[in-house]
Amino acid sequence: MIESSLTSLGAKVVLVASSDENHPPENIIDGNTKTFWMSTGMFPQEFIIHFPEPTNIGTVTVDSYNVKHLKIEKNTSQNASQFEPVAEKEFESTEGHLQSNAITLNGCSATHLRFIITAGYDHFVSVHRIIQLPSICLLLTEHKIDAN
Secondary structure, eight states, X not given: OOOEETTTTTOEEEEESOXXXXXXXXXXXXSOTTSOEEOOSSSOEEEEEEEEEEXXXXXXXXXXXXXXXXXXXXXXXXXXXXXXXXXXXXXXXXXXXXXXXXXXXXXXXXXXXXEXXXXXXXXXXXXXXXXXXXXXXXXXXXXXXXXX
């Protein structure tokens, strides 16, 4: 299976709710699991990814740690406003293991996707990568960051 970073496909992170200068939001889409964006605590946390043209998206696979509840919204305009909900999922706690959840977006067309983490099992989350597969699936990886 061929994987491409969203950066190489022209996608950009255009908004994040919080940022740590050592773990910037661009790391979400660089395709590298060794780099990541880290939240600064408190919920909700969100980020918006902009695609250079309308993109059909079938499934989002979310590999995460400590995410309790996630909403995904989309829009089809060139501005990151007026989003409509496309999916929502409650995640189970996995105590020390990554959560893996496939979320179907039914081939929706979007120029922006907004990921909103409304609750977590801990104060901090990190997003390591979102990759686009040939079937327009996305992989979102989050990992627990020790606050100490």
